[in-house]
Amino acid sequence: MSAQTKFAAKVADLIKQAREFGPQVRERVMTLLEEARKRIVGDISNIDPQSFQGAQMRMLAKQIDQAIAKFGTEFSDYVTGAQDESFQLGIGQIDQPLDAAGLPTPAVGGVSESALSIAQGYTADLVSGLSKDAAAKLNAAIQRAFLGGQSVPDIIAQVGRAISGNKFTGLFGPIGDRAETIALNEILRVHSIAGQARLEDLQAKIPTVKKQWLHIPASRKPRFGHIEASGQVKNVDEPFLVRQGLIGSEEELMYPRDPNGSPENTINCHCLLVPYMDESDLKPTPAQLQMMKDSGIEISIAPHSAG
Numbered sequence: 001m002s003a004q005t006k007f008a009a010k011v012a013d014l015i016k017q018a019r020e021f022g023p024q025v026r027e028r029v030m031t032l033l034e035e036a037r038k039r040i041v042g043d044i045s046n047i048d049p050q051s052f053q054g055a056q057m058r059m060l061a062k063q064i065d066q067a068i069a070k071f072g073t074e075f076s077d078y079v080t081g082a083q084d085e086s087f088q089l090g091i092g093q094i095d096q097p098l099d100a101a102g103l104p105t106p107a108v109g110g111v112s113e114s115a116l117s118i119a120q121g122y123t124a125d126l127v128s129g130l131s132k133d134a135a136a137k138l139n140a141a142i143q144r145a146f147l148g149g150q151s152v153p154d155i156i157a158q159v160g161r162a163i164s165g166n167k168f169t170g171l172f173g174p175i176g177d178r179a180e181t182i183a184l185n186e187i188l189r190v191h192s193i194a195g196q197a198r199l200e201d202l203q204a205k206i207p208t209v210k211k212q213w214l215h216i217p218a219s220r221k222p223r224f225g226h227i228e229a230s231g232q233v234k235n236v237d238e239p240f241l242v243r244q245g246l247i248g249s250e251e252e253l254m255y256p257r258d259p260n261g262s263p264e265n266t267i268n269c270h271c272l273l274v275p276y277m278d279e280s281d282l283k284p285t286p287a288q289l290q291m292m293k294d295s296g297i298e299i300s301i302a303p304h305s306a307g
Helices: 003-045 054-100 114-147 152-159 172-202 224-229 286-294
Strands: 210-214 233-235 240-243 250-253 272-276
Touching (some): 003 152, 003 172, 003 272, 054 114, 054 172, 114 152, 114 172
Antiparallel strands (some): 210 272, 240 250
């Protein structure tokens, strides 16, 4: 198998892994939110609307705040841990195709984790904002329901029944959608940051390495500009040109989910940053072939076939 074939096979394997990542994140977010929903429904069930008093409402509000705060803490811990893993995966996603092609990928030297720390701090702020906003909206809606004389079953139905068909229901619908977006976007953002940093780190050893933008068909609403950009190859230090919308202007993005990009081009993006090598750069030089032959190693280069 030629170096080019091994390189392409590894990239294809990484694309498959990336497509499986979204459902895993979605499942974990749904599990955490369902636990919070059950705690809140249990607290609501303990209130008798016929003897409803302000003290009960204040106690319920406190319990809702605690349930959402617990969700926020667990959610933040999950995303932070996933970002740590994603950072390492982002580095590996650059190294693995190059390793498969027999190119040098020395131990990480210049890849700084300061960007990871900054990204995790930003994500923590997003989660904190989500939790506070969710608790306030839940409390306001539930208070209105009680004051309006709704029954406990009706109020519970409004909060949201058990998650069905991979969708959040009731008041938890927008909370779940926002939590899912934060988790997936910020975990994948770290993945791209690490990949770009690793490419910059490897340039000294592999001057011919480039980067490629690949569209992964995992988003619910694929962007035309990202499909159009798929396959685009740039030097490591150059930005990709990604169109905003169908007929919008092109935007310069160093990698998918570049924080310098517009929300339209970065939020809910599932695209991938991978290394790219010209076929000629993956072939052994005559000197390398002679050295391998002198060592008793025979090697042949198969012609590159697209697809």
